[in-house]
Amino acid sequence: MTNWCVITGGPSSGKTTTVNLLRDRGFSTTIEHARHYIDLRRIGGETVDEIRARQREFQRGVLEMQLKQEAALDPDQVVFLDRAIPDSLAYYRFLDLEPDPRLLQALKTVSYxxxxxxxxxxxxxxxxxxxxxxxxxxxxxxxTEVYTSLPTPVIRVPVLSPDDRADFIVSSL
Structure with missing residues (x-):
């Protein structure tokens, strides 16, 4: 098992705010790849609508970034991930897309x-x-369905102030 902790939730649940607060407290963190992918494509001249119109390509691009990132992390280091590989499965299901074979293979070995x-x-x-x-x-x-199907403890973080959420997570380590 790794020492990585996933911060996840639906859109606008405060993930990035929480991860940034944890980073500010000295913890190692990662970035959220969907937004990073969009930002890189926008720099290349594409609009968000153009990027989102090609959902399979978008999901594969985000997955590829996530796979590379997690492969490069030290499994012994405590790291807070702003989303993780299993998030991709939830989005593939949401979009009614057949999951990428690399995703299905990765899900067999993820460890948080x-x-x-x-x-x-x-x-x-x-x-x-x-x-x-x-x-x-x-x-x-x-x-929720994806993460509770994995052999990793899932801790629900209630709506609290951003600092109180970070405190809640740190106290739950």
């Missing part, structure tokens, strides 16, 4: 110390987040 599933906050839209409230809830449900 704990998964922190953040309760949803009110949906806030931005340039990269295109889901509506129904999508937000469906994705959160799918993430």
């Amino acid at each position: 110390k704990k998964t922190f599933l953040l309760d949803l906050l009110p949906l806030e839209s931005d340039y990269a987040r295109t889901e509506d409230q129904a999508d937000q809830q469906t994705i959160h449900r799918l993430l």
Whole structure:
């Protein structure tokens, strides 16, 4: 088992805010790859609509980034991941896409110390987040199903202030 802890939840659940607070407290963290993928493609001249129109390509690109990132991490180091490989399965299911074979293979070997599933906050839209409230809830449900099917403890993080959420997670290590 690794010493990695996943921070996950549906869109607009405060994942990145929480991960950034943990980073500010001295913990090692990762970035959220869907947003990073979008940002890289936008730099290349594509619009978010163009990127999102090719969902299979988008999901594969995000998965590839996640696979590379997790392969490069030290399994003994405590790291908080802003989403992880299993999130991809939830999104493939949400989009009704056949999961990539590399994803299915990776899911057989993923190993996390704990998964922190953040309760949803009110949906806030931005340039990269295109889901509506129904999508937000469906994705959160799918993430819950995926992570509870894995042999990793899942800890639900209630709606609290950002600092209190970070405190809750640190005290649950």
